[in-house]
Amino acid sequence: MARWYMLLLRCFGCAMIEGTLHYFLHRLLHHKRIYKYIHKIHHEFQAPFGIETEYVHPLEILIFGTGYIIGVMLLFDHIIFLWAWVTFRLIGAIDTHSGYDIPLNPLNLIPFYAGSWHHDFHHMNFTGNYASTFTWWDRIFGTDSV
Numbered sequence: 001m002a003r004w005y006m007l008l009l010r011c012f013g014c015a016m017i018e019g020t021l022h023y024f025l026h027r028l029l030h031h032k033r034i035y036k037y038i039h040k041i042h043h044e045f046q047a048p049f050g051i052e053t054e055y056v057h058p059l060e061i062l063i064f065g066t067g068y069i070i071g072v073m074l075l076f077d078h079i080i081f082l083w084a085w086v087t088f089r090l091i092g093a094i095d096t097h098s099g100y101d102i103p104l105n106p107l108n109l110i111p112f113y114a115g116s117w118h119h120d121f122h123h124m125n126f127t128g129n130y131a132s133t134f135t136w137w138d139r140i141f142g143t144d145s146v
Ligand SMILES: [Zn+2]
Pocket: 026, 030, 039, 043, 122
């Protein structure tokens, strides 16, 4: 049986891997030569809403999907872990696109958690705040715009 703290640890590891790949791939998708072909679809809405997290070009699913899968391939040892990771990631993605910064949101207790305020800025301005889960890559590279 999977232990709860190992689930948390592995989910955190997956979030770090996914977050790192997401940051750099997201910046790449905003490059002026390729933006209009793939990522522009996701930016149709300047004010995002929960399910809009899945409103993307099929290639974007494959591109960002690498971040989801690599962590699973490296850290997976039990089916419960896979369920926990997919659940955490989907809840996080829907939360960041929800448009609501809920005061008692337990996700806001996670250090460096991006949240909806972070991603709202990205959708409003089409630049900056490229992170998915954690804000540290935006801070390191000076793309944190809020
Ligand atoms: Zn974007």
